[in-house]
Amino acid sequence: MSLEEFFLPLKINAELTLKNRFVMAPMTRNLTPEAIPDEELVEYFASRARGGVGLIITEPIAVSHPSANKDGFSPDFATEEKIQGWKAVVRAVHIEGAKIFAQIWHMGCDRDATKAPNPEIRSVSPSKSGEDNYATVEEIQEIIDAFGETAKIVKEIGFDGVEIHGAHGYLIDEFLWDKTNYRTDNFGGSIKNRVRFAKEIVEIVRKAVGSDFPIGFRISQWKVQDFSAKLAKNPDELKQIVTPLSEAGVDMFHCSTRRFWENEFEGSPLNLAGWVKMMTGKTTITVGSVGLTSMFTESLLSGKGADITSLSKLESKFRDGEFDLVALGRSLIANPDWVNKVQENNLGDLQSFDAEMLKYLK
Numbered sequence: 001m002s003l004e005e006f007f008l009p010l011k012i013n014a015e016l017t018l019k020n021r022f023v024m025a026p027m028t029r030n031l032t033p034e035a036i037p038d039e040e041l042v043e044y045f046a047s048r049a050r051g052g053v054g055l056i057i058t059e060p061i062a063v064s065h066p067s068a069n070k071d072g073f074s075p076d077f078a079t080e081e082k083i084q085g086w087k088a089v090v091r092a093v094h095i096e097g098a099k100i101f102a103q104i105w106h107m108g109c110d111r112d113a114t115k116a117p118n119p120e121i122r123s124v125s126p127s128k129s130g131e132d133n134y135a136t137v138e139e140i141q142e143i144i145d146a147f148g149e150t151a152k153i154v155k156e157i158g159f160d161g162v163e164i165h166g167a168h169g170y171l172i173d174e175f176l177w178d179k180t181n182y183r184t185d186n187f188g189g190s191i192k193n194r195v196r197f198a199k200e201i202v203e204i205v206r207k208a209v210g211s212d213f214p215i216g217f218r219i220s221q222w223k224v225q226d227f228s229a230k231l232a233k234n235p236d237e238l239k240q241i242v243t244p245l246s247e248a249g250v251d252m253f254h255c256s257t258r259r260f261w262e263n264e265f266e267g268s269p270l271n272l273a274g275w276v277k278m279m280t281g282k283t284t285i286t287v288g289s290v291g292l293t294s295m296f297t298e299s300l301l302s303g304k305g306a307d308i309t310s311l312s313k314l315e316s317k318f319r320d321g322e323f324d325l326v327a328l329g330r331s332l333i334a335n336p337d338w339v340n341k342v343q344e345n346n347l348g349d350l351q352s353f354d355a356e357m358l359k360y361l362k
């Protein structure tokens, strides 16, 4: 098998070219004391860069709104010490020859206010007027502004781009999904209105970082609350979601699926990344059980491991032009040098993933 084409560079925009098509997926690890990046975290990312990935996407970093973060272990840019810690991560990754984006998010209703920083602040969601978590229009604007402010810090730190986490049922996705957004104002009631929050976030981030700084957007059909959820029930609905985001300034869509080889809609072999690429013409990343025998949700929920499997399905979809980049999660936890080994055709040396590996940063 030859995977040579995965090792061709890819130009994202005038400022950024990636050396190959392999990306480290964003993964919450929360293993850094007080969420201050330390030497162990620096080495965790540097070793994946040394191991050959072209692009690293960090674990999610909360935007600068008091209702955004999860707990004391989850990253944000709230102090100078944390900012300096992330600068050290970026420096180390650059020295090893890779690029790095920061994933930024707002937890939405997945946040347990009692355990989070700012416990006096309630968690917010799109919700229904009159419900406890209902985000007022003023709060919505504050959160949109916080995405802009945080993206500006991302750029100042020296990251090569920013990924907005619009997937998996967190705040942006709660706005996108009709099962969590019951609003009757400008932010709900139709696809156009449900996309408005995400679109205004992309617009403000674009304004904050300027025209040359790459913006990624992570999108998923599935939610942490419901694996079979469908944000878009058909291609037309998907187009109504991704087109305004693309026009607002997204350079790259990270299409989160749990099994990359599954077709997204009946009647076409295209996966989510394939559809989004066709609809927007933008760069897409595919992800989900690449080279592994089980899904990551099984690893997180029931501690299941995953064995190594062939990359032939990946190769054939890539040749069909469905996506430009491939993200890897657990493969890179188990094998920091997964990319180098694959390039050397050394697949026999790859380690299986064991859920115990999630307990430490190595």
Ligand SMILES: Cc1cc2nc3c(=O)[nH]c(=O)nc-3n(C[C@H](O)[C@H](O)[C@H](O)COP(=O)(O)O)c2cc1C
Binding pocket: 025, 026, 027, 028, 029, 059, 060, 165, 167, 168, 218, 256, 257, 258, 287, 288, 289, 290, 292, 295, 296, 299, 300, 327, 328, 329, 330, 331, 358
């Ligand atoms: C431990 C762990 C934590 C994760 N945390 C996040 C996260 O914070 N943000 C996100 O967008 N995806 C997260 N994911 C999903 C991964 O980005 C990726 O989509 C998933 O692991 C599928 O890739 P894999 O099958 O190669 O592991 C996480 C996955 C794992 C294994």
